[in-house]
Amino acid sequence: MITGKRIKKAMQITRDYKADLETHKEVIREQESQIAEKDEYILKANMEYTYYAESLIKEIAKQKKQIATLTGQLEAMEYTTIQGGIIGMQKERIAALTALINDNERAEKVASPDIQTDSWNRTYLQGRREAISDYLAMLKAEMEGGK
Structure with missing residues (x-):
C-alpha cells in the first residue's frame, strides 16, 4: 500500500x-x-586565408610574367650588345628571383590554414613577396640604365 x-x-x-x-x-x-561561436571564427579565418592564398597565387603569376619579359629582353640584349658580362650577372639575379618564387610557391602549398600558424604564414609570405618586388625593381632599373 502506498503511504x-x-x-x-x-x-x-x-x-x-x-x-x-x-x-x-x-x-x-x-x-x-x-561551438557556434568557434565555428563562426574558424569559418571567417579560413575565408581570410583562402583570400590571402589566392591573392598570393595571382601575384606569383604576375611576377613570373615579369621574369619572362625580363629574360626575353636580356636574351635579345645579349646578341646586340657588348655588355655580355653585365647581362650574365643579371641572368644570375633572375635565376635567384626565380628561386625565390619557387620557394614562395612551396611555402604557399605548405602553408597551413591552421588559425595559430596563419599569422606566421602571412608574415613569411609577405616578406617573400616584398623581396621579389625589390629584385624586380632593381633589375628594371639596371636594364633601363644599361640601354
Whole structure:
C-alpha cells in the first residue's frame, strides 16, 4: 500500500530529476552557443586565408610574367650588345628571383590554414613577396640604365 511518505518521497525525486534535467539542458545550450561561436571564427579565418592564398597565387603569376619579359629582353640584349658580362650577372639575379618564387610557391602549398600558424604564414609570405618586388625593381632599373 502506498503511504503519504512514499508519495512525498517520489514527488521529491521527480522534482530533483526535473531540476537536474533543466541544469543539463542549460549546460547543453551554453556549449552549443560556444561551438557556434568557434565555428563562426574558424569559418571567417579560413575565408581570410583562402583570400590571402589566392591573392598570393595571382601575384606569383604576375611576377613570373615579369621574369619572362625580363629574360626575353636580356636574351635579345645579349646578341646586340657588348655588355655580355653585365647581362650574365643579371641572368644570375633572375635565376635567384626565380628561386625565390619557387620557394614562395612551396611555402604557399605548405602553408597551413591552421588559425595559430596563419599569422606566421602571412608574415613569411609577405616578406617573400616584398623581396621579389625589390629584385624586380632593381633589375628594371639596371636594364633601363644599361640601354
